[in-house]
Amino acid sequence: MLLEHSGHGAGFWEDLAIALVKAGRQVVRLAPFDRSATLIPGNVGTYACESLQAVLGQLPMRPVILAAGDDAAIAIDAISQHAELMASGIVLVDSKSVDARKLDLLPERLPLLMVSGVLVPVSDSMEQIARRIPHAEAVEISASTPPSCAEGFDAFSAVLIDFLERRLPRATPEYRQGSDARTLRDALGCFATGVTVMTAKDAASQPVGLTANSFTSVSLDPPLLLTCIAKSSASSEVFQMAEHFAVNVLHIGQQPTSIRFSRRNEDRFGATPWEPGLHGTPVLTGSLATFECSRHAVHDGGDHIILIGQVERARFEPRRDPLLYFRGKYRRLHFS
Ligand SMILES: Cc1cc2nc3c(=O)[nH]c(=O)nc-3n(C[C@H](O)[C@H](O)[C@H](O)COP(=O)(O)O)c2cc1C
Structure with a gap:
Protein backbone atom coordinates (compact mmCIF):
# COMPACT_ATOMS: atom_id res chain seq x y z
CA MET A 1 0.00 0.00 0.00
CA LEU A 168 7.79 -11.01 2.51
CA PRO A 169 8.16 -13.46 -0.36
CA ARG A 170 5.25 -13.78 -2.75
CA ALA A 171 3.44 -17.05 -3.02
CA THR A 172 4.61 -18.33 -6.43
CA PRO A 173 1.57 -19.24 -8.55
CA GLU A 174 1.24 -23.01 -8.76
CA TYR A 175 -0.73 -25.22 -11.11
CA ARG A 176 -1.65 -28.74 -10.08
CA GLN A 177 -3.24 -31.19 -12.46
CA GLY A 178 -6.97 -30.54 -12.42
CA SER A 179 -6.68 -27.02 -11.05
CA ASP A 180 -7.32 -23.87 -13.07
CA ALA A 181 -6.09 -23.88 -16.66
CA ARG A 182 -5.40 -20.14 -16.49
CA THR A 183 -2.40 -20.71 -14.20
CA LEU A 184 -1.09 -23.39 -16.56
CA ARG A 185 -1.47 -20.99 -19.50
CA ASP A 186 0.39 -18.31 -17.57
CA ALA A 187 3.19 -20.76 -16.75
CA LEU A 188 3.46 -21.83 -20.39
CA GLY A 189 3.44 -18.16 -21.42
CA CYS A 190 6.82 -17.78 -19.66
CA PHE A 191 8.36 -19.53 -22.65
CA ALA A 192 9.11 -16.72 -25.11
CA THR A 193 8.46 -17.67 -28.72
CA GLY A 194 8.40 -16.29 -32.22
CA VAL A 195 5.11 -16.15 -34.10
CA THR A 196 4.15 -18.05 -37.26
CA VAL A 197 1.19 -18.26 -39.58
CA MET A 198 0.47 -21.81 -40.72
CA THR A 199 -0.93 -21.99 -44.25
CA ALA A 200 -2.38 -24.74 -46.45
CA LYS A 201 -4.91 -25.28 -49.26
CA ASP A 202 -8.30 -26.82 -48.52
CA ALA A 203 -10.07 -29.41 -50.71
CA ALA A 204 -11.44 -26.61 -52.90
CA SER A 205 -7.90 -25.18 -53.33
CA GLN A 206 -8.81 -22.16 -51.17
CA PRO A 207 -6.06 -20.86 -48.85
CA VAL A 208 -6.51 -21.42 -45.10
CA GLY A 209 -4.27 -20.25 -42.30
CA LEU A 210 -3.98 -19.46 -38.61
CA THR A 211 -1.53 -17.84 -36.24
CA ALA A 212 0.50 -20.37 -34.23
CA ASN A 213 3.42 -20.09 -31.84
CA SER A 214 3.65 -23.81 -31.08
CA PHE A 215 6.30 -24.16 -33.77
CA THR A 216 9.45 -26.19 -33.02
CA SER A 217 12.25 -27.62 -35.09
CA VAL A 218 12.46 -31.40 -34.65
CA SER A 219 15.16 -32.99 -36.78
CA LEU A 220 17.83 -32.01 -39.31
CA ASP A 221 18.14 -35.44 -40.88
CA PRO A 222 15.47 -35.94 -42.04
CA PRO A 223 14.50 -32.23 -41.91
CA LEU A 224 11.43 -32.18 -39.66
CA LEU A 225 9.50 -29.54 -37.78
CA LEU A 226 6.26 -29.56 -35.82
CA THR A 227 3.40 -27.38 -34.81
CA CYS A 228 0.28 -27.98 -32.73
CA ILE A 229 -3.16 -27.00 -33.97
CA ALA A 230 -6.24 -26.88 -31.75
CA LYS A 231 -8.83 -29.49 -32.74
CA SER A 232 -11.39 -26.72 -32.23
CA SER A 233 -9.74 -24.62 -34.92
CA ALA A 234 -11.82 -24.17 -38.09
CA SER A 235 -8.86 -25.34 -40.17
CA SER A 236 -7.58 -28.30 -38.11
CA GLU A 237 -9.20 -30.81 -40.46
CA VAL A 238 -7.66 -29.13 -43.49
CA PHE A 239 -4.21 -29.36 -41.88
CA GLN A 240 -4.77 -33.02 -40.94
CA MET A 241 -5.69 -33.88 -44.53
CA ALA A 242 -3.41 -31.53 -46.51
CA GLU A 243 -0.46 -33.24 -48.19
CA HIS A 244 1.46 -29.97 -47.93
CA PHE A 245 1.53 -26.94 -45.67
CA ALA A 246 3.78 -23.97 -44.97
CA VAL A 247 5.04 -22.29 -41.82
CA ASN A 248 5.52 -18.54 -42.24
CA VAL A 249 7.72 -17.06 -39.50
CA LEU A 250 6.67 -13.43 -38.96
CA HIS A 251 8.92 -10.42 -38.69
CA ILE A 252 8.41 -7.43 -36.41
CA GLY A 253 6.37 -5.59 -39.04
CA GLN A 254 3.88 -8.43 -39.44
CA GLN A 255 2.05 -8.05 -36.12
CA PRO A 256 -1.14 -6.97 -37.96
CA THR A 257 -0.90 -10.21 -39.96
CA SER A 258 -0.59 -12.22 -36.76
CA ILE A 259 -3.64 -10.48 -35.32
CA ARG A 260 -5.60 -11.01 -38.54
CA PHE A 261 -4.85 -14.75 -38.64
CA SER A 262 -5.81 -15.21 -35.00
CA ARG A 263 -9.22 -13.52 -35.17
CA ARG A 264 -12.46 -14.82 -36.55
CA ASN A 265 -14.37 -12.93 -39.27
CA GLU A 266 -11.27 -11.39 -40.83
CA ASP A 267 -10.50 -11.49 -44.53
CA ARG A 268 -7.21 -13.23 -43.73
CA PHE A 269 -5.87 -13.76 -47.25
CA GLY A 270 -7.70 -10.85 -48.87
CA ALA A 271 -5.86 -8.37 -46.66
CA THR A 272 -2.45 -10.10 -46.69
CA PRO A 273 0.02 -10.34 -49.58
CA TRP A 274 0.54 -14.02 -50.43
CA GLU A 275 1.58 -16.17 -53.35
CA PRO A 276 1.36 -19.84 -54.26
CA GLY A 277 4.50 -21.78 -53.35
CA LEU A 278 5.46 -25.42 -53.98
CA HIS A 279 2.41 -27.55 -54.89
CA GLY A 280 0.34 -24.34 -54.82
CA THR A 281 0.59 -24.06 -51.02
CA PRO A 282 -0.02 -20.41 -50.04
CA VAL A 283 2.99 -18.61 -48.55
CA LEU A 284 2.90 -15.12 -47.05
CA THR A 285 5.01 -12.75 -49.11
CA GLY A 286 7.99 -11.14 -47.36
CA SER A 287 7.91 -13.24 -44.18
CA LEU A 288 11.02 -13.55 -42.02
CA ALA A 289 11.28 -17.24 -42.99
CA THR A 290 9.09 -19.71 -44.83
CA PHE A 291 9.22 -23.48 -44.47
CA GLU A 292 7.31 -25.39 -47.14
CA CYS A 293 6.60 -28.90 -45.95
CA SER A 294 5.02 -32.18 -46.89
CA ARG A 295 2.95 -33.85 -44.19
CA HIS A 296 5.19 -36.34 -42.37
CA ALA A 297 2.92 -37.41 -39.51
CA VAL A 298 -0.07 -36.31 -37.48
CA HIS A 299 -0.26 -37.31 -33.81
CA ASP A 300 -2.96 -36.86 -31.24
CA GLY A 301 -2.03 -34.22 -28.66
CA GLY A 302 -5.02 -33.91 -26.32
CA ASP A 303 -7.11 -30.99 -27.51
CA HIS A 304 -4.53 -30.30 -30.25
CA ILE A 305 -3.13 -32.26 -33.17
CA ILE A 306 0.63 -32.44 -33.48
CA LEU A 307 1.48 -31.88 -37.11
CA ILE A 308 4.95 -32.94 -38.19
CA GLY A 309 6.19 -31.67 -41.53
CA GLN A 310 9.17 -32.63 -43.68
CA VAL A 311 10.82 -29.48 -45.02
CA GLU A 312 10.99 -29.38 -48.82
CA ARG A 313 12.11 -25.77 -49.09
CA ALA A 314 13.19 -23.14 -46.54
CA ARG A 315 13.81 -19.49 -47.34
CA PHE A 316 14.58 -16.64 -44.99
CA GLU A 317 15.30 -12.93 -44.86
CA PRO A 318 18.55 -12.35 -42.93
CA ARG A 319 18.06 -8.62 -42.28
CA ARG A 320 14.76 -8.45 -40.40
CA ASP A 321 13.89 -8.71 -36.72
CA PRO A 322 11.44 -11.35 -35.45
CA LEU A 323 8.00 -10.76 -33.99
CA LEU A 324 8.06 -12.21 -30.46
CA TYR A 325 5.38 -13.40 -28.08
CA PHE A 326 5.81 -13.61 -24.32
CA ARG A 327 3.34 -13.72 -21.43
CA GLY A 328 0.38 -13.26 -23.75
CA LYS A 329 1.75 -10.14 -25.47
CA TYR A 330 3.59 -9.28 -28.65
CA ARG A 331 7.13 -8.14 -27.90
CA ARG A 332 9.71 -6.32 -29.92
CA LEU A 333 13.46 -6.76 -29.75
CA HIS A 334 15.79 -5.31 -32.32
CA PHE A 335 18.78 -7.38 -33.32
CA SER A 336 19.64 -6.26 -36.83
C1 LIG B 1 0.45 -15.45 -30.67
C2 LIG B 1 -0.59 -16.53 -30.93
C3 LIG B 1 -0.21 -17.84 -30.98
C4 LIG B 1 -1.14 -18.86 -31.24
N1 LIG B 1 -0.72 -20.13 -31.32
C5 LIG B 1 -1.59 -21.10 -31.64
C6 LIG B 1 -1.14 -22.43 -31.84
O1 LIG B 1 0.04 -22.74 -31.72
N2 LIG B 1 -2.07 -23.36 -32.18
C7 LIG B 1 -3.39 -23.05 -32.32
O2 LIG B 1 -4.18 -23.94 -32.64
N3 LIG B 1 -3.86 -21.79 -32.12
C8 LIG B 1 -2.98 -20.82 -31.81
N4 LIG B 1 -3.41 -19.54 -31.66
C9 LIG B 1 -4.85 -19.24 -31.74
C10 LIG B 1 -5.32 -19.21 -33.19
O3 LIG B 1 -4.55 -18.38 -34.00
C11 LIG B 1 -6.76 -18.69 -33.24
O4 LIG B 1 -7.56 -19.46 -32.36
C12 LIG B 1 -7.34 -18.71 -34.62
O5 LIG B 1 -8.53 -17.96 -34.62
C13 LIG B 1 -7.64 -20.12 -35.07
O6 LIG B 1 -8.09 -20.13 -36.41
P1 LIG B 1 -9.61 -20.40 -36.81
O7 LIG B 1 -10.32 -19.12 -36.42
O8 LIG B 1 -9.55 -20.59 -38.28
O9 LIG B 1 -10.09 -21.56 -36.04
C14 LIG B 1 -2.51 -18.53 -31.42
C15 LIG B 1 -2.89 -17.18 -31.34
C16 LIG B 1 -1.95 -16.19 -31.10
C17 LIG B 1 -2.37 -14.75 -31.05
Whole structure:
Protein backbone atom coordinates (compact mmCIF):
# COMPACT_ATOMS: atom_id res chain seq x y z
CA MET A 1 0.00 0.00 0.00
CA LEU A 2 1.52 3.26 -1.12
CA LEU A 3 0.62 6.29 0.97
CA GLU A 4 1.37 8.79 -1.73
CA HIS A 5 3.07 11.84 -0.33
CA SER A 6 2.71 15.03 -2.35
CA GLY A 7 6.35 15.89 -1.67
CA HIS A 8 7.48 13.05 -3.92
CA GLY A 9 5.40 13.98 -6.97
CA ALA A 10 2.78 11.90 -8.79
CA GLY A 11 5.33 10.56 -11.33
CA PHE A 12 7.40 9.01 -8.54
CA TRP A 13 4.44 7.05 -7.17
CA GLU A 14 3.25 6.07 -10.63
CA ASP A 15 6.70 4.68 -11.52
CA LEU A 16 6.97 2.93 -8.17
CA ALA A 17 3.57 1.29 -8.59
CA ILE A 18 4.53 0.09 -12.08
CA ALA A 19 7.86 -1.33 -10.81
CA LEU A 20 6.07 -3.21 -8.01
CA VAL A 21 3.43 -4.63 -10.32
CA LYS A 22 6.18 -5.78 -12.69
CA ALA A 23 7.79 -7.50 -9.71
CA GLY A 24 4.57 -9.45 -9.22
CA ARG A 25 3.08 -7.36 -6.39
CA GLN A 26 -0.41 -5.99 -6.06
CA VAL A 27 -0.50 -2.28 -5.29
CA VAL A 28 -3.06 -0.13 -3.52
CA ARG A 29 -2.41 3.58 -3.98
CA LEU A 30 -3.81 6.11 -1.53
CA ALA A 31 -3.90 9.69 -2.79
CA PRO A 32 -1.95 12.24 -0.74
CA PHE A 33 -3.76 13.13 2.47
CA ASP A 34 -5.46 16.49 2.45
CA ARG A 35 -3.86 18.06 5.47
CA SER A 36 -6.38 20.89 5.51
CA ALA A 37 -9.10 18.30 6.24
CA THR A 38 -7.92 17.67 9.80
CA LEU A 39 -11.01 17.10 11.95
CA ILE A 40 -9.48 18.14 15.23
CA PRO A 41 -7.74 21.47 14.83
CA GLY A 42 -4.14 21.31 15.91
CA ASN A 43 -4.09 17.55 15.79
CA VAL A 44 -2.67 17.24 12.29
CA GLY A 45 -2.88 13.70 11.00
CA THR A 46 -5.84 12.45 13.04
CA TYR A 47 -8.17 12.49 10.07
CA ALA A 48 -5.56 10.80 7.85
CA CYS A 49 -4.81 8.24 10.55
CA GLU A 50 -8.48 7.30 10.95
CA SER A 51 -8.98 7.16 7.18
CA LEU A 52 -6.03 4.83 6.86
CA GLN A 53 -7.35 2.59 9.63
CA ALA A 54 -10.70 2.43 7.80
CA VAL A 55 -9.02 1.42 4.53
CA LEU A 56 -6.83 -1.18 6.25
CA GLY A 57 -9.93 -2.63 7.88
CA GLN A 58 -11.50 -3.18 4.45
CA LEU A 59 -8.56 -4.93 2.83
CA PRO A 60 -8.75 -8.71 2.46
CA MET A 61 -5.02 -9.03 3.29
CA ARG A 62 -2.44 -7.27 5.42
CA PRO A 63 -0.38 -5.00 3.20
CA VAL A 64 3.16 -3.74 3.45
CA ILE A 65 2.64 -0.03 4.09
CA LEU A 66 5.05 2.34 2.37
CA ALA A 67 4.99 5.88 3.72
CA ALA A 68 7.22 8.83 2.94
CA GLY A 69 8.14 11.99 4.83
CA ASP A 70 5.74 12.96 7.61
CA ASP A 71 3.19 10.35 6.42
CA ALA A 72 5.39 7.87 8.30
CA ALA A 73 4.00 9.19 11.60
CA ILE A 74 0.43 8.74 10.29
CA ALA A 75 1.14 5.16 9.23
CA ILE A 76 2.78 4.25 12.54
CA ASP A 77 -0.06 5.83 14.54
CA ALA A 78 -2.67 4.03 12.43
CA ILE A 79 -1.28 0.58 13.08
CA SER A 80 0.27 1.07 16.51
CA GLN A 81 -2.53 -0.65 18.46
CA HIS A 82 -2.58 -3.91 16.50
CA ALA A 83 0.40 -3.61 14.19
CA GLU A 84 0.68 -7.25 13.20
CA LEU A 85 -3.03 -7.54 12.49
CA MET A 86 -3.03 -4.50 10.23
CA ALA A 87 0.21 -4.68 8.27
CA SER A 88 2.70 -7.31 7.19
CA GLY A 89 5.57 -4.84 6.89
CA ILE A 90 6.51 -1.17 6.97
CA VAL A 91 8.71 0.82 4.63
CA LEU A 92 9.58 4.38 5.60
CA VAL A 93 11.11 6.68 3.03
CA ASP A 94 12.93 9.90 3.97
CA SER A 95 10.99 10.02 7.24
CA LYS A 96 13.24 12.00 9.53
CA SER A 97 10.43 13.30 11.74
CA VAL A 98 9.18 9.86 12.77
CA ASP A 99 9.00 9.24 16.52
CA ALA A 100 11.65 6.65 17.39
CA ARG A 101 9.78 5.63 20.57
CA LYS A 102 6.74 4.64 18.55
CA LEU A 103 8.87 2.64 16.14
CA ASP A 104 10.46 0.93 19.14
CA LEU A 105 7.04 -0.31 20.19
CA LEU A 106 6.42 -2.11 16.88
CA PRO A 107 6.76 -5.87 17.20
CA GLU A 108 10.21 -7.12 16.21
CA ARG A 109 8.67 -9.68 13.89
CA LEU A 110 7.18 -6.95 11.71
CA PRO A 111 9.65 -6.33 8.87
CA LEU A 112 10.72 -2.68 8.90
CA LEU A 113 12.76 -0.96 6.21
CA MET A 114 13.96 2.63 6.50
CA VAL A 115 15.28 4.18 3.32
CA SER A 116 16.89 7.57 3.28
CA GLY A 117 18.29 9.83 0.59
CA VAL A 118 15.52 8.94 -1.82
CA LEU A 119 14.37 12.43 -2.73
CA VAL A 120 15.93 14.50 0.03
CA PRO A 121 19.51 14.30 1.31
CA VAL A 122 20.26 11.63 3.93
CA SER A 123 19.46 13.03 7.35
CA ASP A 124 21.38 12.26 10.52
CA SER A 125 18.19 11.95 12.53
CA MET A 126 16.89 9.14 10.32
CA GLU A 127 20.21 7.36 10.60
CA GLN A 128 20.08 7.67 14.41
CA ILE A 129 16.54 6.34 14.54
CA ALA A 130 17.48 3.37 12.35
CA ARG A 131 20.45 2.63 14.62
CA ARG A 132 18.25 2.74 17.74
CA ILE A 133 15.93 0.11 16.38
CA PRO A 134 17.94 -3.05 15.94
CA HIS A 135 15.30 -4.97 14.00
CA ALA A 136 14.99 -2.21 11.37
CA GLU A 137 16.88 -2.44 8.12
CA ALA A 138 18.32 0.91 7.12
CA VAL A 139 19.48 1.71 3.59
CA GLU A 140 20.88 4.91 2.18
CA ILE A 141 20.44 5.63 -1.49
CA SER A 142 23.64 7.12 -2.83
CA ALA A 143 23.45 10.90 -3.19
CA SER A 144 25.08 10.62 -6.62
CA THR A 145 22.04 8.78 -7.95
CA PRO A 146 18.95 10.58 -6.63
CA PRO A 147 15.82 8.74 -7.75
CA SER A 148 14.72 11.72 -9.77
CA CYS A 149 17.04 10.28 -12.40
CA ALA A 150 16.25 6.85 -13.85
CA GLU A 151 19.33 5.18 -12.37
CA GLY A 152 18.55 6.41 -8.85
CA PHE A 153 14.93 5.36 -9.11
CA ASP A 154 16.05 1.89 -10.19
CA ALA A 155 18.39 1.77 -7.16
CA PHE A 156 15.52 2.62 -4.81
CA SER A 157 13.04 0.22 -6.36
CA ALA A 158 15.70 -2.54 -6.36
CA VAL A 159 16.25 -2.01 -2.60
CA LEU A 160 12.51 -2.13 -2.01
CA ILE A 161 11.87 -5.21 -4.16
CA ASP A 162 14.85 -7.01 -2.59
CA PHE A 163 13.45 -6.29 0.89
CA LEU A 164 10.01 -7.56 -0.12
CA GLU A 165 11.41 -10.71 -1.73
CA ARG A 166 13.58 -11.54 1.31
CA ARG A 167 11.21 -10.63 4.12
CA LEU A 168 7.79 -11.01 2.51
CA PRO A 169 8.16 -13.46 -0.36
CA ARG A 170 5.25 -13.78 -2.75
CA ALA A 171 3.44 -17.05 -3.02
CA THR A 172 4.61 -18.33 -6.43
CA PRO A 173 1.57 -19.24 -8.55
CA GLU A 174 1.24 -23.01 -8.76
CA TYR A 175 -0.73 -25.22 -11.11
CA ARG A 176 -1.65 -28.74 -10.08
CA GLN A 177 -3.24 -31.19 -12.46
CA GLY A 178 -6.97 -30.54 -12.42
CA SER A 179 -6.68 -27.02 -11.05
CA ASP A 180 -7.32 -23.87 -13.07
CA ALA A 181 -6.09 -23.88 -16.66
CA ARG A 182 -5.40 -20.14 -16.49
CA THR A 183 -2.40 -20.71 -14.20
CA LEU A 184 -1.09 -23.39 -16.56
CA ARG A 185 -1.47 -20.99 -19.50
CA ASP A 186 0.39 -18.31 -17.57
CA ALA A 187 3.19 -20.76 -16.75
CA LEU A 188 3.46 -21.83 -20.39
CA GLY A 189 3.44 -18.16 -21.42
CA CYS A 190 6.82 -17.78 -19.66
CA PHE A 191 8.36 -19.53 -22.65
CA ALA A 192 9.11 -16.72 -25.11
CA THR A 193 8.46 -17.67 -28.72
CA GLY A 194 8.40 -16.29 -32.22
CA VAL A 195 5.11 -16.15 -34.10
CA THR A 196 4.15 -18.05 -37.26
CA VAL A 197 1.19 -18.26 -39.58
CA MET A 198 0.47 -21.81 -40.72
CA THR A 199 -0.93 -21.99 -44.25
CA ALA A 200 -2.38 -24.74 -46.45
CA LYS A 201 -4.91 -25.28 -49.26
CA ASP A 202 -8.30 -26.82 -48.52
CA ALA A 203 -10.07 -29.41 -50.71
CA ALA A 204 -11.44 -26.61 -52.90
CA SER A 205 -7.90 -25.18 -53.33
CA GLN A 206 -8.81 -22.16 -51.17
CA PRO A 207 -6.06 -20.86 -48.85
CA VAL A 208 -6.51 -21.42 -45.10
CA GLY A 209 -4.27 -20.25 -42.30
CA LEU A 210 -3.98 -19.46 -38.61
CA THR A 211 -1.53 -17.84 -36.24
CA ALA A 212 0.50 -20.37 -34.23
CA ASN A 213 3.42 -20.09 -31.84
CA SER A 214 3.65 -23.81 -31.08
CA PHE A 215 6.30 -24.16 -33.77
CA THR A 216 9.45 -26.19 -33.02
CA SER A 217 12.25 -27.62 -35.09
CA VAL A 218 12.46 -31.40 -34.65
CA SER A 219 15.16 -32.99 -36.78
CA LEU A 220 17.83 -32.01 -39.31
CA ASP A 221 18.14 -35.44 -40.88
CA PRO A 222 15.47 -35.94 -42.04
CA PRO A 223 14.50 -32.23 -41.91
CA LEU A 224 11.43 -32.18 -39.66
CA LEU A 225 9.50 -29.54 -37.78
CA LEU A 226 6.26 -29.56 -35.82
CA THR A 227 3.40 -27.38 -34.81
CA CYS A 228 0.28 -27.98 -32.73
CA ILE A 229 -3.16 -27.00 -33.97
CA ALA A 230 -6.24 -26.88 -31.75
CA LYS A 231 -8.83 -29.49 -32.74
CA SER A 232 -11.39 -26.72 -32.23
CA SER A 233 -9.74 -24.62 -34.92
CA ALA A 234 -11.82 -24.17 -38.09
CA SER A 235 -8.86 -25.34 -40.17
CA SER A 236 -7.58 -28.30 -38.11
CA GLU A 237 -9.20 -30.81 -40.46
CA VAL A 238 -7.66 -29.13 -43.49
CA PHE A 239 -4.21 -29.36 -41.88
CA GLN A 240 -4.77 -33.02 -40.94
CA MET A 241 -5.69 -33.88 -44.53
CA ALA A 242 -3.41 -31.53 -46.51
CA GLU A 243 -0.46 -33.24 -48.19
CA HIS A 244 1.46 -29.97 -47.93
CA PHE A 245 1.53 -26.94 -45.67
CA ALA A 246 3.78 -23.97 -44.97
CA VAL A 247 5.04 -22.29 -41.82
CA ASN A 248 5.52 -18.54 -42.24
CA VAL A 249 7.72 -17.06 -39.50
CA LEU A 250 6.67 -13.43 -38.96
CA HIS A 251 8.92 -10.42 -38.69
CA ILE A 252 8.41 -7.43 -36.41
CA GLY A 253 6.37 -5.59 -39.04
CA GLN A 254 3.88 -8.43 -39.44
CA GLN A 255 2.05 -8.05 -36.12
CA PRO A 256 -1.14 -6.97 -37.96
CA THR A 257 -0.90 -10.21 -39.96
CA SER A 258 -0.59 -12.22 -36.76
CA ILE A 259 -3.64 -10.48 -35.32
CA ARG A 260 -5.60 -11.01 -38.54
CA PHE A 261 -4.85 -14.75 -38.64
CA SER A 262 -5.81 -15.21 -35.00
CA ARG A 263 -9.22 -13.52 -35.17
CA ARG A 264 -12.46 -14.82 -36.55
CA ASN A 265 -14.37 -12.93 -39.27
CA GLU A 266 -11.27 -11.39 -40.83
CA ASP A 267 -10.50 -11.49 -44.53
CA ARG A 268 -7.21 -13.23 -43.73
CA PHE A 269 -5.87 -13.76 -47.25
CA GLY A 270 -7.70 -10.85 -48.87
CA ALA A 271 -5.86 -8.37 -46.66
CA THR A 272 -2.45 -10.10 -46.69
CA PRO A 273 0.02 -10.34 -49.58
CA TRP A 274 0.54 -14.02 -50.43
CA GLU A 275 1.58 -16.17 -53.35
CA PRO A 276 1.36 -19.84 -54.26
CA GLY A 277 4.50 -21.78 -53.35
CA LEU A 278 5.46 -25.42 -53.98
CA HIS A 279 2.41 -27.55 -54.89
CA GLY A 280 0.34 -24.34 -54.82
CA THR A 281 0.59 -24.06 -51.02
CA PRO A 282 -0.02 -20.41 -50.04
CA VAL A 283 2.99 -18.61 -48.55
CA LEU A 284 2.90 -15.12 -47.05
CA THR A 285 5.01 -12.75 -49.11
CA GLY A 286 7.99 -11.14 -47.36
CA SER A 287 7.91 -13.24 -44.18
CA LEU A 288 11.02 -13.55 -42.02
CA ALA A 289 11.28 -17.24 -42.99
CA THR A 290 9.09 -19.71 -44.83
CA PHE A 291 9.22 -23.48 -44.47
CA GLU A 292 7.31 -25.39 -47.14
CA CYS A 293 6.60 -28.90 -45.95
CA SER A 294 5.02 -32.18 -46.89
CA ARG A 295 2.95 -33.85 -44.19
CA HIS A 296 5.19 -36.34 -42.37
CA ALA A 297 2.92 -37.41 -39.51
CA VAL A 298 -0.07 -36.31 -37.48
CA HIS A 299 -0.26 -37.31 -33.81
CA ASP A 300 -2.96 -36.86 -31.24
CA GLY A 301 -2.03 -34.22 -28.66
CA GLY A 302 -5.02 -33.91 -26.32
CA ASP A 303 -7.11 -30.99 -27.51
CA HIS A 304 -4.53 -30.30 -30.25
CA ILE A 305 -3.13 -32.26 -33.17
CA ILE A 306 0.63 -32.44 -33.48
CA LEU A 307 1.48 -31.88 -37.11
CA ILE A 308 4.95 -32.94 -38.19
CA GLY A 309 6.19 -31.67 -41.53
CA GLN A 310 9.17 -32.63 -43.68
CA VAL A 311 10.82 -29.48 -45.02
CA GLU A 312 10.99 -29.38 -48.82
CA ARG A 313 12.11 -25.77 -49.09
CA ALA A 314 13.19 -23.14 -46.54
CA ARG A 315 13.81 -19.49 -47.34
CA PHE A 316 14.58 -16.64 -44.99
CA GLU A 317 15.30 -12.93 -44.86
CA PRO A 318 18.55 -12.35 -42.93
CA ARG A 319 18.06 -8.62 -42.28
CA ARG A 320 14.76 -8.45 -40.40
CA ASP A 321 13.89 -8.71 -36.72
CA PRO A 322 11.44 -11.35 -35.45
CA LEU A 323 8.00 -10.76 -33.99
CA LEU A 324 8.06 -12.21 -30.46
CA TYR A 325 5.38 -13.40 -28.08
CA PHE A 326 5.81 -13.61 -24.32
CA ARG A 327 3.34 -13.72 -21.43
CA GLY A 328 0.38 -13.26 -23.75
CA LYS A 329 1.75 -10.14 -25.47
CA TYR A 330 3.59 -9.28 -28.65
CA ARG A 331 7.13 -8.14 -27.90
CA ARG A 332 9.71 -6.32 -29.92
CA LEU A 333 13.46 -6.76 -29.75
CA HIS A 334 15.79 -5.31 -32.32
CA PHE A 335 18.78 -7.38 -33.32
CA SER A 336 19.64 -6.26 -36.83
C1 LIG B 1 0.45 -15.45 -30.67
C2 LIG B 1 -0.59 -16.53 -30.93
C3 LIG B 1 -0.21 -17.84 -30.98
C4 LIG B 1 -1.14 -18.86 -31.24
N1 LIG B 1 -0.72 -20.13 -31.32
C5 LIG B 1 -1.59 -21.10 -31.64
C6 LIG B 1 -1.14 -22.43 -31.84
O1 LIG B 1 0.04 -22.74 -31.72
N2 LIG B 1 -2.07 -23.36 -32.18
C7 LIG B 1 -3.39 -23.05 -32.32
O2 LIG B 1 -4.18 -23.94 -32.64
N3 LIG B 1 -3.86 -21.79 -32.12
C8 LIG B 1 -2.98 -20.82 -31.81
N4 LIG B 1 -3.41 -19.54 -31.66
C9 LIG B 1 -4.85 -19.24 -31.74
C10 LIG B 1 -5.32 -19.21 -33.19
O3 LIG B 1 -4.55 -18.38 -34.00
C11 LIG B 1 -6.76 -18.69 -33.24
O4 LIG B 1 -7.56 -19.46 -32.36
C12 LIG B 1 -7.34 -18.71 -34.62
O5 LIG B 1 -8.53 -17.96 -34.62
C13 LIG B 1 -7.64 -20.12 -35.07
O6 LIG B 1 -8.09 -20.13 -36.41
P1 LIG B 1 -9.61 -20.40 -36.81
O7 LIG B 1 -10.32 -19.12 -36.42
O8 LIG B 1 -9.55 -20.59 -38.28
O9 LIG B 1 -10.09 -21.56 -36.04
C14 LIG B 1 -2.51 -18.53 -31.42
C15 LIG B 1 -2.89 -17.18 -31.34
C16 LIG B 1 -1.95 -16.19 -31.10
C17 LIG B 1 -2.37 -14.75 -31.05
